[in-house]
Amino acid sequence: MKTTTRLIPYPEQRAVEDVAFAQQAVPTRIFAFLMPVWRVQIKATVTEGEPYDLIDRYLERGIAEGRLRTAGELAEFFALDPVLVDRALRFLGAIGHVTVSGEQLALTDLGDRSVREKIRYVVTRQDRRTLYFDAFASRPLTRSYYDPRAVTLLEPEAADGIARGPDWPRFTPLFSRYSFRMEALTELAHHPDRDRYNLPARIDDPECLGAPDCVFLPVYVVRSVQAGHRVRLFVYTQAGCEADPELTELCEQTPEIRSVVEMEEVSARPGFRDKAGKWLEDRGISRYELTELDGGAWRAVVPASGFGGDTGLSLSKIGSFTLLHHDILHIWCPDEHVRCQALLDRADAYLGARGHLNRNNVQAHVTQLARQLDLGPLGLPDLQHMASNAGKDGLAEQLRDLI
Numbered sequence: 487m488k489t490t491t492r493l494i495p496y497p498e499q500r501a502v503e504d505v506a507f508a509q510q511a512v513p514t515r516i517f518a519f520l521m522p523v524w525r526v527q528i529k530a531t532v533t534e535g536e537p538y539d540l541i542d543r544y545l546e547r548g549i550a551e552g553r554l555r556t557a558g559e560l561a562e563f564f565a566l567d568p569v570l571v572d573r574a575l576r577f578l579g580a581i582g583h584v585t586v587s588g589e590q591l592a593l594t595d596l597g598d599r600s601v602r603e604k605i606r607y608v609v610t611r612q613d614r615r616t617l618y619f620d621a622f623a624s625r626p627l628t629r630s631y632y633d634p635r636a637v638t639l640l641e642p643e644a645a646d647g648i649a650r651g652p653d654w655p656r657f658t659p660l661f662s663r664y665s666f667r668m669e670a671l672t673e674l675a676h677h678p679d680r681d682r683y684n685l686p687a688r689i690d691d692p693e694c695l696g697a698p699d700c701v702f703l704p705v706y707v708v709r710s711v712q713a714g715h716r717v718r719l720f721v722y723t724q725a726g727c728e729a730d731p732e733l734t735e736l737c738e739q740t741p742e743i744r745s746v747v748e749m750e751e752v753s754a755r756p757g758f759r760d761k762a763g764k765w766l767e768d769r770g771i772s773r774y775e776l777t778e779l780d781g782g783a784w785r786a787v788v789p790a791s792g793f794g795g796d797t798g799l800s801l802s803k804i805g806s807f808t809l810l811h812h813d814i815l816h817i818w819c820p821d822e823h824v825r826c827q828a829l830l831d832r833a834d835a836y837l838g839a840r841g842h843l844n845r846n847n848v849q850a851h852v853t854q855l856a857r858q859l860d861l862g863p864l865g866l867p868d869l870q871h872m873a874s875n876a877g878k879d880g881l882a883e884q885l886r887d888l889i
């Protein structure tokens with residue numbers, strides 16, 4: 487798919503490799519879905535929390551803790567210009583923090599709470615805002631999906647155009663038979679983890695403005711198998727390169743999504759051996775062994791002669807995954823010497839692409855590569871020694887500087 491039209495800014499392989507090496511699961515198939523999302527317009531009485539201006543905070547503390555009851559007492563105690571104090575008190579009165587009876591000042595409940603919690607709370611009545619919920623269980627989406635610079639929520643017409651378009655990956659719209667649960671608004675209003683769901687400090691009397699409408703969120707769903715033959719559906723989105731735990735749980739608990747995934751898995755399996763064989767043979771690989779691993783994943787075992795040179799596969803393919811549309815093929819070489827070459831090449835490319843090198847980051851990357859290539863525990867001194875023996879002097883020098 488062209489970069490200009492890619493809905494998710496990183497390739498599918500990155501999601502597959504995260505499943506394999508970060509989630510410790512065996513990926514068997516990847517899907518590109520357009521997940522339906524309820525877009526709900528509400529109005530409510532909203533309490534927002536924001537940082538105090540310095541003078542406002544001390545004036546309110548003076549009333550609450552110092553028992554200073556007039557503007558004059560506050561100005562004298564804090565050595566402030568009376569005009570500045572008067573202006574600040576008018577503002578605090580306008581946002582509902584301070585009341586005045588004659589010359590006597592007092593904090594409202596809102597002001598008292600603000601002083602106690604060190605956050606300036608402001609109440610907005612008839613506040614209007616947009617909230618997002620998944621269209622299967624009416625669960626709220628997290629804060630990251632409210633950033634339009636990173637996340638694209640597609641209108642139905644755009645989603646239909648993408649589903650019918652020529653680009654790959656081909657995103658398939660999912661459809662829900664469930665209506666929006668109105669009680670989800672009340673549940674969200676009382677949710678304890680407010681910031682995670684892009685909520686203000688408090689929402690009172692939320693009211694839906696018109697009928698919720700449906701938009702679509704592009705996602706990758708990687709079907710995989712963990713220990714104990716547990717099938718997992720890890721979900722990746724535009725919001726980040728790591729699996730989204732809430733959307734992963736949603737997919738795993740939604741029968742409609744699980745059934746789509748499992749039907750595709752079952753129907754594609756009989757023809758996969760022929761598809762993988764053709765892919766290998768088209769690349770000049772005539773000697774190979776296709777093996778179905780425990781859990782349903784497929785591996786192509788290719789001898790050393792199948793890698794490098796003008797024909798065959800690049801060394802970077804070893805230990806990685808090739809996507810044949812939705813199908814996943816793991817590429818392997820039993821020759822440890824060739825796998826060591828692959829490690830050195832990939833480490834060289836990684837270090838060469840970075841101007842500033844952090845020892846811990848490099849070690850973490852090398853550890854993952856060594857695990858991916860089944861080369862056992864490997865420290866930077868070990869890799870530096872390997873690079874020196876292989877004549878990769880530039881890589882050896884870079885590693886020497888890090889050790």
